[in-house]
Amino acid sequence: MSRSNSLLTDLRQSWPVTWNVWHAMFMREMTARTMSDRMAWFWMIFEPMVITGIMIAIRALTMGGQHIAGADFIPWVLVGLMGFTLFRENMMRLLGAVDANMGLFTYRQVKPVDTVLVRGFLEFVLKSFIFLLFIVLGSLLKFDLLPHRPLEALFDWLSLWMLGLGAGILASAAASLVTEIGNIVKLTNLPLLIMSGVIFPLNYIPHQYQRYVLLNPIVHGLESLRLNFLPGYHSLNGIDLTYLWFWALTMLTLGLMLHLRFQDRLKAR
Numbered sequence: 205m206s207r208s209n210s211l212l213t214d215l216r217q218s219w220p221v222t223w224n225v226w227h228a229m230f231m232r233e234m235t236a237r238t239m240s241d242r243m244a245w246f247w248m249i250f251e252p253m254v255i256t257g258i259m260i261a262i263r264a265l266t267m268g269g270q271h272i273a274g275a276d277f278i279p280w281v282l283v284g285l286m287g288f289t290l291f292r293e294n295m296m297r298l299l300g301a302v303d304a305n306m307g308l309f310t311y312r313q314v315k316p317v318d319t320v321l322v323r324g325f326l327e328f329v330l331k332s333f334i335f336l337l338f339i340v341l342g343s344l345l346k347f348d349l350l351p352h353r354p355l356e357a358l359f360d361w362l363s364l365w366m367l368g369l370g371a372g373i374l375a376s377a378a379a380s381l382v383t384e385i386g387n388i389v390k391l392t393n394l395p396l397l398i399m400s401g402v403i404f405p406l407n408y409i410p411h412q413y414q415r416y417v418l419l420n421p422i423v424h425g426l427e428s429l430r431l432n433f434l435p436g437y438h439s440l441n442g443i444d445l446t447y448l449w450f451w452a453l454t455m456l457t458l459g460l461m462l463h464l465r466f467q468d469r470l471k472a473r
Contacts, residue, residue, distance in 0.1 A: 225313050229305075229322040237326065248334055252289065256282050259403060272405055274436035279349050281402075282338060287364050287429045288402045290331045291422055292393065294324055294368025298376045299386050302470055309471045316470040317463040320376050324369045332361070349433070357432040363445055364425040367452040373459030380470050381462075400426055406440055418442050421451040 238244050259281050272280050298320050305319040342349035351357035379386030397403065400422040409417060417423055418440065425448050427439040463470065 221313055222318075225318055226322055229308070229314070229318060230326060233323055233326045237330070248330065249337065252282070252285055252334070252338070255285060259285075274438045275430070275434040276348065278347055279342065279434060280405075280430060280437070282342070282349070283430050283433045284400075284402045284426050286331070286335045286338065287361070287426045288397065288400055288422065290327070290335075290361070291364050291368035291371070291425070292396070293331060294327050294365065295371040295375060295389065296393065297327060298323055298369075298372025299379050299389060301372075301376055302380045306471075315463075316377075316380075316467060317373070317460065320373050320459075320463070324365075324372055327368075328365050331365075335361075351433045352435040353432040357429060360425055360429040360432055360445070363448055363452070364422075364429065366456070367421060367425060367448055370452040370455030370459060373463065374455045375459075377459055377462035377466065377470070381466060396420075396422065399423075402426065407438065414440055415442070418447075421448040424448045 256278070260278060301319045301323045302316045305314075308314045308319070309316070339349045375385070375389045379389065399417070399420055401417070406414065406417050406423065406427070423440075424443050424445055427443045428445055430437050431439050431443070
């Protein structure tokens, strides 16, 4: 009993310290991300608008029409793009979290994994705010961007964030130990964008090859998000968030294990 009481006492004492560290790091990251550049907010909002506009123009020139698989094209592409951006930004920005905060490791309370977790949460807050802003603007412009099933759509959004967080934590530890891994992860940006059905509907892929597309866990998150936003949308058969969460929790577990196992090496880089 005395040993268990000692463990509980240690947890009670360490949790306030951890919370204060996370809060201070979050405010530091938020300030650096939004205040260091006068155009920071502009680019965060303008980038998805430009990409959406380019996709609409390409579709109009090559295929014509404004509808796709039972849904309007603009909401379809915007929902998919925002969901993919949530995943991508978590994975890519977490890559440099450890190196960007090396100076903080002089404080023994700060661990490498803290920098990654805080940056991941910041990405969730920023991307959620921007997505809500697009939903409001779309509604004012008479585009149907309100989710058909809000709670299910929120769970899809959280699922995509967890997938990106797991990939980012794993990649940040691996890339900090082997630099070449970071370069490989960066090269996957465009292939993942294409293979995840952000640009074109996966229904256009021949049926016999669709099972290979479903091996990509991002597809399950994006298609489920679209289904819960767009009531008339027809997606691929076999969409399953359990598969996405299997990948997310597996990568998260492996990433945390690497951070704990090589904590001293990550600090000493």
